[in-house]
Amino acid sequence: MSATFSTSPELRLRIAESRYPRLFFLALAGLQLANLLLLARAGVAPTAIAGLGLAQLLLFTAIARDYSRRRQRLPGLYWRQGQWWIQREGEGRQFIQPLHWHCLPWCTWLAWREEGGGREALWLFADSAPRDGLRRLRVRLTLQRAV
Known part of the structure; x- marks a missing residue:
C-alpha cells in the first residue's frame, strides 16, 4: 500500500437517478x-422534413436508451486504498482503472477501463448522488491526477 493512500478515507458513492438527463432529452x-x-417555413419538401424527423427521432431514442441502460447497470462506485471498483446490479465487484474525467460543479464525467479490457463512461449530475459523496469523488480524482 502506498503512503499516498494510507490515510485517505474510503469512498462509497451510491448512484441514484438524476432529473437532469430527462430535462436534457426534453x-x-x-x-x-x-x-x-x-x-x-423555409419551404423544404415535406418528404425531406419527414425523413429528417424520423432520423432525429431514431437518434434521440438510441441516445435515451443507451443512457438508461448504462444508468440501470451501475448503482455504485467505490475507492479504497488506491483501488477503484464498480458494483453492478446482480453482479460482483469489478475493478476498474479510471482513464479520463472532467469535474464541474454540476456534473462529473468519468471514463474507465474494466478488468476485461472494455471501456465505459458515466455522467454523474449534481442530484445523482449525495453532495458530500460527489465532492469526495472530485477530490479523489484531483488527487489521483497529481500522483
Whole structure:
C-alpha cells in the first residue's frame, strides 16, 4: 500500500437517478421540433422534413436508451486504498482503472477501463448522488491526477 493512500478515507458513492438527463432529452426534443418547423417555413419538401424527423427521432431514442441502460447497470462506485471498483446490479465487484474525467460543479464525467479490457463512461449530475459523496469523488480524482 502506498503512503499516498494510507490515510485517505474510503469512498462509497451510491448512484441514484438524476432529473437532469430527462430535462436534457426534453430540451433536445424541443430543438428537434423547432428545427423541423423552421425547415417547413423555409419551404423544404415535406418528404425531406419527414425523413429528417424520423432520423432525429431514431437518434434521440438510441441516445435515451443507451443512457438508461448504462444508468440501470451501475448503482455504485467505490475507492479504497488506491483501488477503484464498480458494483453492478446482480453482479460482483469489478475493478476498474479510471482513464479520463472532467469535474464541474454540476456534473462529473468519468471514463474507465474494466478488468476485461472494455471501456465505459458515466455522467454523474449534481442530484445523482449525495453532495458530500460527489465532492469526495472530485477530490479523489484531483488527487489521483497529481500522483
